[in-house]
Amino acid sequence: MSLAPKAAGPVVVLAVTWNSAALLPDFLAALPQGMAGVDYRLVVADNDSADDTVAVLRALAPDATVVQTGRNAGYAAGINAALAAAARWESGVRAAVVCNPDTRMRPGCGRTLLDALGEELPDGSRVGISVPVLYEADGATVSRTLRREPTVLRALAEAVIGNRRAGRFPALGELVTDPAAYTAATRADWATGALMALSAEVMAACGPWDEFYFLYSEETEFCLRARDRGFATRLAPAAAAVHEGGQSRVSPRLWTLLVLNRVRLHRRRHGAAAAAAFWAAVLLRETSRSVIGKAPSRAALRALVSPSRLRERPGPAPSAPRSATS
Structure with a gap:
């Protein structure tokens, strides 16, 4: 090659x-x-x-x-x-x-x-x-x-x-x-x-x-x-x-930012209709995790149902691991 x-x-x-x-x-x-x-x-x-x-x-x-x-x-x-x-x-x-x-x-x-x-x-x-x-x-x-x-x-x-x-x-x-x-x-x-x-x-x-x-x-x-x-x-x-920080615990604020940016990225690449379906799937995940007591998911859930939070540009947040996936 x-x-x-x-x-x-x-x-x-x-x-x-x-x-x-x-x-x-x-x-x-x-x-x-x-x-x-x-x-x-x-x-x-x-x-x-x-x-x-x-x-x-x-x-x-x-x-x-x-x-x-x-x-x-x-x-x-x-x-x-x-x-x-x-x-x-x-x-x-x-x-x-x-x-x-x-x-x-x-x-x-x-x-x-x-x-x-x-x-x-x-x-x-x-x-x-x-x-x-x-x-x-x-x-x-x-x-x-x-x-x-x-x-x-x-x-x-x-x-x-x-x-x-x-x-x-x-x-x-x-x-x-x-x-x-x-x-x-x-x-x-x-x-x-x-x-x-x-x-x-x-x-x-x-x-x-x-x-x-x-x-x-x-x-x-x-x-x-x-x-x-x-x-x-x-x-x-x-x-x-x-x-070193690959498996660091993610705070509610950082997890919220991660979740919202996933939805924002999907909307910017695929448009409003596809983004609505993606948002619903993410909402289901964060709801199920909230039910079992996951504090980061409770914070993300509140943000997902707030139209103003989804529209706003992501702002300053504390430093965080790049590989948060939990």
Whole structure:
């Protein structure tokens, strides 16, 4: 299979921080081995941290480019700010590796992700987004990070039998649960955005990340938009990293934001009629979880039945794990 030509310039490793001072030492310590063999530059977009995040960056990564957004702008806005800073380099960038600061690359992870970009697939698309196998904080448990496109049927099946049981059947589940999928070069409709490599080609074709989504669904939207333009998201099984926050408990506020953004994304991609059916399926799921005492679902349920909450643009929220699925 042919490979797409590689763009000139270095690779940009970008991270978005918000009160991330405690996370940065381990993240930065893992970078040299994680990106071994790659000419890269680190760019960090800080969303107005109130702690010592910027001071820690200056001390531990003096060569990094630090972009201070001046506000809690959201994950997509932070990515866009970092990419805009990188775009001003004379040589441009060859690719980008987008990281959460609570990820820890294992040796060779970055180069393996980058080598996976550009491959032409049988349907004529190219790999524009590559993702690693992510392990939970224990370093041994594989996190289920691959996803299928959200549909009404999948939302309904997950409401009735749960996302992990539904995930065993491709037509019924969004979550890819088959362990074998995480040992092969598995193609997905999208993947959680804690760590992913983007080719120069996919960034040029897709443009900026959608800042409508303050947190959650921004990586879903980007991966689906890339797929619409002929670029695939695919797992690079030889690349690995630990995601410290991958299984963190999700607060009612964050779960509400996740649920609302799923409905908003479906409406923006499929229109009002399809969105109404998707909303009903999500409503059923959150209702059933509320009945058994799930506080996050009770909060989400209240928001789902509020037209004003569904219409409003997502606003600032605390930082959160990128892989919340519970």
